[in-house]
Amino acid sequence: MTRRTVPEWLTRWEYAHRGLHGKGVPENSLAAASAAIAAGLGVECDIQRSSDNWPIVFHDWDLLRLTGTEGLTEGRTALELRELRYLDSDHAPATLTDLLGLVDGQVPLLIELKSKRGYDVEASCVRVRECLADYHGDHAVMSFDPRVARWFRRNAADITCGLVMREDEHGYTQKRWQRRLALAIAKPDFLAYHIAALPSPWVADLRAGGLPVLTWTVNSPTTRERALVHADALISEGAGLA
Numbered sequence: 001m002t003r004r005t006v007p008e009w010l011t012r013w014e015y016a017h018r019g020l021h022g023k024g025v026p027e028n029s030l031a032a033a034s035a036a037i038a039a040g041l042g043v044e045c046d047i048q049r050s051s052d053n054w055p056i057v058f059h060d061w062d063l064l065r066l067t068g069t070e071g072l073t074e075g076r077t078a079l080e081l082r083e084l085r086y087l088d089s090d091h092a093p094a095t096l097t098d099l100l101g102l103v104d105g106q107v108p109l110l111i112e113l114k115s116k117r118g119y120d121v122e123a124s125c126v127r128v129r130e131c132l133a134d135y136h137g138d139h140a141v142m143s144f145d146p147r148v149a150r151w152f153r154r155n156a157a158d159i160t161c162g163l164v165m166r167e168d169e170h171g172y173t174q175k176r177w178q179r180r181l182a183l184a185i186a187k188p189d190f191l192a193y194h195i196a197a198l199p200s201p202w203v204a205d206l207r208a209g210g211l212p213v214l215t216w217t218v219n220s221p222t223t224r225e226r227a228l229v230h231a232d233a234l235i236s237e238g239a240g241l242a
Helices: 030-038 078-082 096-103 121-132 146-155 176-186 201-208 221-230
Strands: 015-017 042-049 055-057 109-113 139-143 160-165 190-194 213-218 233-236
Touching: 015 030, 015 213, 030 042, 030 096, 042 096, 042 121, 055 096, 055 121, 096 109, 096 121, 109 121, 121 139, 121 146, 139 146, 139 190, 146 160, 146 176, 160 176, 176 201, 190 201, 201 213, 213 221, 221 233
Parallel strands: 015 042, 015 233, 042 109, 109 139, 139 160, 160 190, 190 213, 213 233
Antiparallel strands: 042 055
């Protein structure tokens, strides 16, 4: 597989998983991004799409866990989502444009596009590309859905793109053939591999062949120690941070 040149910043940083969140600082909030910047960490974030097609920095398909509100994230407009508040805080969900304005190139961004069966993930790709058109800070996109990396390679070749993988019961690539197929479709610039699946002989071979490997979620001293041996950059939170 012919690989594109990967920017050196990608593996030079450690990334705060969903921003540097904790008590009073919700995951994926602008406050979590600000805290990561202050700590000298890159920011990893998740992107959903609102009903009016705005990229929203939010992890869950359902609003309940994070806001206490019934309903689907994709069922609300961007304005309606920004009027919500995260549980036990005054912070509101933000758009990708909001996040880009805050970060403003101070640290790199890893932008994970969420996808699911039957979801028009290419619509998310289009809107994320539009948001990034005038952004000059370091950034990369990634997704569990291999179509995302493929789309960006074909339609936004200047944007570094990665494939996220896990092998457990929650993932889409539990079987060996599924992992190989996803890699063949995505042809990613990097992998973001689940720490629970490392070490992996297959991933080690890919890494030895020049494919950068990031790993998530590094959330304990034990997973941190393992990640430092088997990956090129860490996506960390909580006790997994140095």
